Amino acid sequence: MNFHVLTLFPEMIEQGMHTSIIGRAIAGGYLSIDAINIRDYAFNKHQKVDDYPYGGGAGMLMQAEPVYLAYESVQKKLGYRPRVVYLTPQGEVFHQTMAKELAKEKDLVFLCGHYEGIDERVLDEIVTDYVSIGDYVLTGGELPAMIMIDAISRLVPGVLHNDVSAEFESFQDNLLEYPQYSRPEVWHDRKVPEILMSGHHANIEKWRREQSVIRTAKNRPDLLEKAELTEKEKKLAEEVQKEVKKSL
Numbered sequence: 266m267n268f269h270v271l272t273l274f275p276e277m278i279e280q281g282m283h284t285s286i287i288g289r290a291i292a293g294g295y296l297s298i299d300a301i302n303i304r305d306y307a308f309n310k311h312q313k314v315d316d317y318p319y320g321g322g323a324g325m326l327m328q329a330e331p332v333y334l335a336y337e338s339v340q341k342k343l344g345y346r347p348r349v350v351y352l353t354p355q356g357e358v359f360h361q362t363m364a365k366e367l368a369k370e371k372d373l374v375f376l377c378g379h380y381e382g383i384d385e386r387v388l389d390e391i392v393t394d395y396v397s398i399g400d401y402v403l404t405g406g407e408l409p410a411m412i413m414i415d416a417i418s419r420l421v422p423g424v425l426h427n428d429v430s431a432e433f434e435s436f437q438d439n440l441l442e443y444p445q446y447s448r449p450e451v452w453h454d455r456k457v458p459e460i461l462m463s464g465h466h467a468n469i470e471k472w473r474r475e476q477s478v479i480r481t482a483k484n485r486p487d488l489l490e491k492a493e494l495t496e497k498e499k500k501l502a503e504e505v506q507k508e509v510k511k512s513l
């Protein structure tokens with residue numbers, strides 16, 4: 266899969282995406298990430314990319330033409346019109362199902378805004394998907410683009426080892442992960458839960474599932490509606506939520 270990031274800060278993308286699993290996947294040829302500097306497409310004396318908004322208001326806007334020309338350079342190279350994701354707090358909030366859908370594309374373009382945004386006309390012309398990563402305001406679209414690239418990349422075949430990839434299914438069940446422990450058996454007077462030392466795999470699986478239900482009920486009760494729970498698990502979740510309400 267090939268990612269093309271249109272940005273005023275290409276070094277941020279380049280430095281952020283070449284470590285750990287994503288870096289290895291790029292080295293292994295499973296992914297490519299190309300950062301395109303929008304400023305290289307500002308064909309005026311001072312390579313200016315921003316201007317005042319018509320009608321007044323605070324701050325500056327990114328102008329349409331450099332953004333368009335940067336996009337066009339990618340589109341011409343590919344020979345087709347790829348999906349273009351514009352990172353904006355005004356977009357649909359990113360989630361795992363969206364990551365799964367975007368992972369099917371061969372190429373994805375990310376458009377990162379700065380200042381107070383981008384001239385609406387170029388967005389109308391090139392953007393196919395408006396995406397936000399959550400309800401808070403950031404200074405630019407680079408971190409959101411990197412977050413999306415990370416989440417999408419781990420779904421691309423070959424990027425993760427297969428045993429790890431099954432692991433993420435638990436979030437797809439709309440339950441949070443259970444707690445995990447490694448050596449030593451006792452650390453700072455805290456002991457690993459006895460059941461995990463028992464070697465009894467069926468009981469361990471049962472315990473882990475319960476822990477997932479408990480955590481989800483405590484931290485993300487909104488997810489429970491979509492989770493497929495047995496009657497016993499529903500009761501457990503209700504009890505946890507009652508306890509949480511009492512402690513408030």
Ligand code: 6GU
Nearest residue numbers: 352353398399401403409
């Ligand atoms: Cl995608 N961009 C910016 N600038 N801020 C955000 C965001 C995106 N998602 C949440 N906050």
